[in-house]
Amino acid sequence: MASRTSPIVLGNRALNRATLARQMLLERAPVEAGEAVSRLVGLQAQNVRPPYFQLHARLDGFRPDGLAAAMEAREVVRMVTLRSTIHTHTAHDALTLRPLVQAARDREVAQFRKGLGGVDLERLTRRVRAYVEEEPRTMAEIRAELLREWPGADPLGLSVAATRRLPLVQVTPRGVWGRSGQVRLTTVERWLGADAVAEAQERPLDVDGLVLRYLRAFGPASVKDMQVWAGTTRLREVFERLRPQLAAFRDVSGVELFDLPDAPRPDEDTPAPPRFLPEFDNLLLSHADRSRVVPPELKGRSWSGNQAHCTLLVDGFLAGLWRLEEGGGLTVELFDTVGAAQKELVVAEGERLLAGMTERSGSVRFASIRG
Numbered sequence: 001m002a003s004r005t006s007p008i009v010l011g012n013r014a015l016n017r018a019t020l021a022r023q024m025l026l027e028r029a030p031v032e033a034g035e036a037v038s039r040l041v042g043l044q045a046q047n048v049r050p051p052y053f054q055l056h057a058r059l060d061g062f063r064p065d066g067l068a069a070a071m072e073a074r075e076v077v078r079m080v081t082l083r084s085t086i087h088t089h090t091a092h093d094a095l096t097l098r099p100l101v102q103a104a105r106d107r108e109v110a111q112f113r114k115g116l117g118g119v120d121l122e123r124l125t126r127r128v129r130a131y132v133e134e135e136p137r138t139m140a141e142i143r144a145e146l147l148r149e150w151p152g153a154d155p156l157g158l159s160v161a162a163t164r165r166l167p168l169v170q171v172t173p174r175g176v177w178g179r180s181g182q183v184r185l186t187t188v189e190r191w192l193g194a195d196a197v198a199e200a201q202e203r204p205l206d207v208d209g210l211v212l213r214y215l216r217a218f219g220p221a222s223v224k225d226m227q228v229w230a231g232t233t234r235l236r237e238v239f240e241r242l243r244p245q246l247a248a249f250r251d252v253s254g255v256e257l258f259d260l261p262d263a264p265r266p267d268e269d270t271p272a273p274p275r276f277l278p279e280f281d282n283l284l285l286s287h288a289d290r291s292r293v294v295p296p297e298l299k300g301r302s303w304s305g306n307q308a309h310c311t312l313l314v315d316g317f318l319a320g321l322w323r324l325e326e327g328g329g330l331t332v333e334l335f336d337t338v339g340a341a342q343k344e345l346v347v348a349e350g351e352r353l354l355a356g357m358t359e360r361s362g363s364v365r366f367a368s369i370r371g
Contacts, residue, residue, distance in 0.1 A: 007250045010220060010257065013268035015292035016316045021264040022217050023283055024058035025275050025313070031059060033067040034075050034090055041210075041217050042087040042097070044280040045078055048175050051088045053278035053310075056357055064177035064357065071176055074192055078170040080163055083231035083285075084108060088175070091192050095200035098167045098188070100210055104232050105164040115154025116161060124150075124158070125165045129187055136171045136184035139163075207238050212260065218286050220249050220259035229286040251289070272316030274342070274349045276330075279308035284318070294318045298335055314342055322350070329362025330354055 010018070020026045029036065036059055037043060043051040052064045067088075070076045077094045081087045081101055089097065109121065124146065131137060131145050139159055146158040162168070167188040173181035189197050214226050223236050239246070239258055249257040259265070277283060284293055284302060294302070298318050302311050312320040312332060320334040330350045338346065343366075350364035 007248050009250045011252055012292050017266040017268055017270050018220060019292055020272055020316055021266050026272055028060040034070045037076055038090045041213050042089045044282050045086045045088045046280055050278035050280055052177055054281055057275045057277055068177040072172050078175045091196050092200055094188050096205035100207055101232055108164050109161045112157035112160050115157035119150050119153050124161055128162045128166055132186045133190045136186040138182055138184055208242060211238055215260050216263055219263055220257040222255050222257050224288040228288045274346045275313045276322055276353050277311045279310050314338055328360035330364050332366050
């Protein structure tokens, strides 16, 4: 009887370098903003500015107007998808990925069923679609429209039902760098138009394809890792179906990890330059076990309550926090001592961020970490 070869064990540094390579954080990539958004399967975007800083950390020669132009051209959009949070997606992903996570969004509506007694959700969906496709509407306007028909319903429940039952996008100028605008919503189909819808129908995305894209962007990864990233469950059978075309590994805890056979897995000693990441960067949110980026002793240090901080990577791992100052300049707070050579690299990367992403003069300074 032939013996089965034991899977290769990948330590945290090996996983770190593999993930950073996929994330374009070992070396900046010479690609356009839209291609990067597709390659990363979206950028988390609760706030307007983080997607721009995410791409600055990853792309060679990135300027904010590159993503802004793609947004104004409707090549990328902002909408609720993964983990029920707002993401910036390409037009094709907005149309094809959202249906794959729709069941999870429907379960969110079910959590508000007590306040939605007597509300016909199918009728609500039709009414909201007609209302926002007439012209983009604010959430307050949508809620007021629904309360006219269901005055006794929970206003929050109505808002959740509207934004989860329908794929609503935030129309520009919201999300455009250097501009401001109230959040106004319409359906993704109305915003992107019939040609984009037809193209999405010709090139649909199924769950198998989504697993492969996740692994190419975040692997090697476990089933649970992807479930955390997508905010869904019951993906084990999908991974099992794909097993013949995947490579299998183990982490140091014995958890099985999957990957694409041809995906980059650099040597764990590959240099990783400092990178300044914004709050809510998917690098720190897309695995059940985040120790490939966040050292165990620093778990939870990138958050204060519900507030996420901007994070600094040194040698590929979380090493500190940073913030732009009102008067100009960038303040870095390190969790631990960093060698002189690495500190020089941090300063150089910080100066690059100031030059590329701000119109303010200033310098990089180091401060004591906040308690």
